[in-house]
Amino acid sequence: MFHKALWMRNQKLAAPAVWAVYLSLFFFLPFSFFGRAQSLQTQAEKFNDTQLNFAFHGVEIALFLTLILVGFASLLLGQERTTHSTDLTFSLPFKRKDIFLSKWMFGVVHITTGLLINLLLCMLIIRFTILHEIADASFLLHFMALVIPFSIAIFTFSLFIGTIAGSIVSQFILSFIFLFFPIGFFSLVGTFLMYHGLELDMMYDVNGRFNSFGDFISIATLPVPIFEFAYYTDVVNEIDGSVMDYTRMPDYLVLLSPLLYFAVTFPLGIWFFSRTKNENNGRLLVFEKGKGFFSVGVVVCFALAFGMAGGGIFGSYDQPSLLGYYFSAAIGAVLSYFVLRKIMNIRLGLSK
Amino acid sequence: MLKMINVSKTIDGRQVLEHVNVTLEPGMIAGLVGRNGVGKSTLLRTLAGILDPDEGEVTFNEINIHQEPAIKQKLTYVPDSTEILKTYNVKEIVKLYDAIYEDFDVMYFYSLMDRFKLPKNRKLRTYSKGMKALFLMILSFSTKADFIILDEPTNGLDPIVKRNILQFIIEEVSERQLSVLISTHHLEEVEKIADVLIMMKDGQIESTTSIEDAKSSFRKVQAVYKHALPEKIANLNNVTILSQTGRVYTLMIKGNIQETMEKMQQEQPLLLEELPMTLEDIFISSLGGESHVS
Numbered sequence: 001m002f003h004k005a006l007w008m009r010n011q012k013l014a015a016p017a018v019w020a021v022y023l024s025l026f027f028f029l030p031f032s033f034f035g036r037a038q039s040l041q042t043q044a045e046k047f048n049d050t051q052l053n054f055a056f057h058g059v060e061i062a063l064f065l066t067l068i069l070v071g072f073a074s075l076l077l078g079q080e081r082t083t084h085s086t087d088l089t090f091s092l093p094f095k096r097k098d099i100f101l102s103k104w105m106f107g108v109v110h111i112t113t114g115l116l117i118n119l120l121l122c123m124l125i126i127r128f129t130i131l132h133e134i135a136d137a138s139f140l141l142h143f144m145a146l147v148i149p150f151s152i153a154i155f156t157f158s159l160f161i162g163t164i165a166g167s168i169v170s171q172f173i174l175s176f177i178f179l180f181f182p183i184g185f186f187s188l189v190g191t192f193l194m195y196h197g198l199e200l201d202m203m204y205d206v207n208g209r210f211n212s213f214g215d216f217i218s219i220a221t222l223p224v225p226i227f228e229f230a231y232y233t234d235v236v237n238e239i240d241g242s243v244m245d246y247t248r249m250p251d252y253l254v255l256l257s258p259l260l261y262f263a264v265t266f267p268l269g270i271w272f273f274s275r276t277k278n279e280n281n282g283r284l285l286v287f288e289k290g291k292g293f294f295s296v297g298v299v300v301c302f303a304l305a306f307g308m309a310g311g312g313i314f315g316s317y318d319q320p321s322l323l324g325y326y327f328s329a330a331i332g333a334v335l336s337y338f339v340l341r342k343i344m345n346i347r348l349g350l351s352k
Numbered sequence: 353m354l355k356m357i358n359v360s361k362t363i364d365g366r367q368v369l370e371h372v373n374v375t376l377e378p379g380m381i382a383g384l385v386g387r388n389g390v391g392k393s394t395l396l397r398t399l400a401g402i403l404d405p406d407e408g409e410v411t412f413n414e415i416n417i418h419q420e421p422a423i424k425q426k427l428t429y430v431p432d433s434t435e436i437l438k439t440y441n442v443k444e445i446v447k448l449y450d451a452i453y454e455d456f457d458v459m460y461f462y463s464l465m466d467r468f469k470l471p472k473n474r475k476l477r478t479y480s481k482g483m484k485a486l487f488l489m490i491l492s493f494s495t496k497a498d499f500i501i502l503d504e505p506t507n508g509l510d511p512i513v514k515r516n517i518l519q520f521i522i523e524e525v526s527e528r529q530l531s532v533l534i535s536t537h538h539l540e541e542v543e544k545i546a547d548v549l550i551m552m553k554d555g556q557i558e559s560t561t562s563i564e565d566a567k568s569s570f571r572k573v574q575a576v577y578k579h580a581l582p583e584k585i586a587n588l589n590n591v592t593i594l595s596q597t598g599r600v601y602t603l604m605i606k607g608n609i610q611e612t613m614e615k616m617q618q619e620q621p622l623l624l625e626e627l628p629m630t631l632e633d634i635f636i637s638s639l640g641g642e643s644h645v646s
Contacts, residue, residue, distance in 0.1 A: 005451035012439060012448075088436045091400040092452055093424035278402050279363045279394075 006102035017072035021114040024068055028061045030121035037129035054135050058229030066223045070158045070175045076103045077162030078171035081281040100273040107155050119144050139231040139247045147226055153258030154222050160265035163272035166283035167348040182220040188304035195325045219257050225250045282347040299336050306332025354499050359408035361394055368394045370555040381525055383542030384535040386552030387639050392535045396503050400429035425454055428497040432504040434484035438477040453495040461494035481508035493524055499531045518545050539631040553639050570634050571605040576623040585616055592637040604637035
């Protein structure tokens with residue numbers, strides 16, 4: 001299954017993303033931690049300040065990390081479709097399944113290594129700087145347990161999108177849209193129901209462990225639980241400088257989310273990649289068969305989104321306009337239908 | 353032996369390949385010719401395992417190349433695009449190919465680089481188009497594959513390099529039972545080096561013949577009659593008018609040559625003479641005139 005040649009090929013294809021993974025994580029984690037340690041040190045020395053505090057929020061890294069992961073997967077897969085170098089890769093003596101697995105493994109190894117190295121460096125910075133006095137590095141272990149599975153799931157998901165998208169641009173855009181699809185779609189449906197007199201109870205208890213239906217949707221939206229991670233320390237006693245620290249870690253059950261995403265998108269990715277239609281490279285989608293379903297979905301979503309925006313504009317603050325909602329929805333549907341029809345036939349390619 | 357068995361392929365709702373059957377024997381140079389858009393590149397990309405056939409199969413030494421791609425250790429494909437490895441330098445490509453192909457001959461590769469005077473310490477993107485095409489061909493031959501598929505290989509090459517590379521292909525084939533399939537619009541190249549001519553028309557194989565047979569089954573003649581070309585001759589199925597200037601007709605006869613010539617004589621021509629014939633004449637008469645170029 002492991003082919004050195006495919007590893008070399010992936011290295012060349014995704015070199016910018018590999019650098020981006022290591023450098024951006026270094027910048028957002030150890031570099032940032034060290035900077036903060038330095039400024040706390042200065043604060044303590046110059047002002048004899050005992051009210052030192054420190055905070056780390058998942059949101060500081062989550063969005064950029066998602067961007068890098070999706071970019072990584074797009075460079076590995078979509079880029080080949082856009083530059084027509086699939087003609088080289090697919091003519092080589094390797095099974096398509098092995099080509100896909102090599103891309104997945106290449107990404108996972110670099111993402112995991114990048115996160116592990118940089119989080120370990122953060123731990124060392126906490127251990128050997130002033131941060132040691134106010135922060136407990138074990139919060140990084142919790143963060144590690146959260147961010148690594150979610151990162152692998154986001155990367156796998158984006159790679160899976162790459163098996164159905166026909167170019168680097170469509171893979172990148174569709175990955176983002178579908179990564180945030182659960183939260184986005186339910187807000188669109190919620191608004192639709194509201195306009196028809198049915199309030200979607202976002203606080204409805206689905207499961208005792210999850211506070212509400214809204215929480216459930218958040219967890220089903222892959223990057224969101226990383227956003228929610230937080231750690232901060234606060235001074236409890238100003239005299240002796242004793243501190244209390246707090247870690248807001250989503251319930252470990254949220255790890256079921258990346259597991260489920262992985263269990264679905266990884267085998268599906270292999271399946272689709274093995275049956276890929278290279279003749280449609282450069283197009284929005286690689287497979288002809290899913291186009292109808294995809295188009296209906298896009299038109300419905302755009303209609304709901306336009307309805308949501310337009311309903312508010314046409315109505316008053318407490319009396320949204322149903323007519324305005326449908327009028328805007330119709331505009332959204334018609335516009336998206338024509339734009340999509342145009343986009344579907346565009347073949348995006350570079351220098352054949 | 354490379355076989356394409358009953359392969360059909362539809363792209364964008366258009367049937368590009370229609371029940372195509374091709375068999376290519378070892379030690380043979382085959383030229384694939386056809387007008388633009390008839391499916392030559394689709395055929396080659398399907399042979400190389402890049403495209404999946406909707407129907408039928410491609411086998412190399414009786415092994416299905418789509419199901420067992422490992423067999424492609426002995427089958428390489430050189431696409432018409434020269435941009436595929438442009439971000440690599442020569443050393444990186446050699447390392448990559450050495451890792452891919454078990455029999456890749458590094459020494460041989462560098463000897464060919466010297467022979468064709470290609471610079472070794474540069475990125476491929478700095479090569480000219482012709483140099484890139486030549487480089488990809490050298491790379492392909494250095495894999496020591498038994499079968500090489502070349503899609504428009506001489507595009508962008510100057511006449512001297514073109515002559516050298518054609519000579520090189522002939523040498524390789526004669527030395528080690530290598531088979532080469534060349535898709536090209538340069539018919540004079542096919543005429544020079546190919547043993548077999550495969551003509552494609554509308555997604556189908558129009559004919560597969562040796563160059564000699566192809567030439568012997570056609571005859572190009574110039575005929576002048578007292579008035580216009582007699583209807584008896586013009587209506588013959590095997591006679592195509594290549595050109596007409598006044599009462600001077602250039603005709604191509606396909607098959608039944610002797611019989612047709614006798615019929616033409618019976619109509620008492622003022623002039624009836626044989627003209628030297630090229631593959632291009634056969635191409636035009638078999639695959640359509642200039643007016644339908646797509």
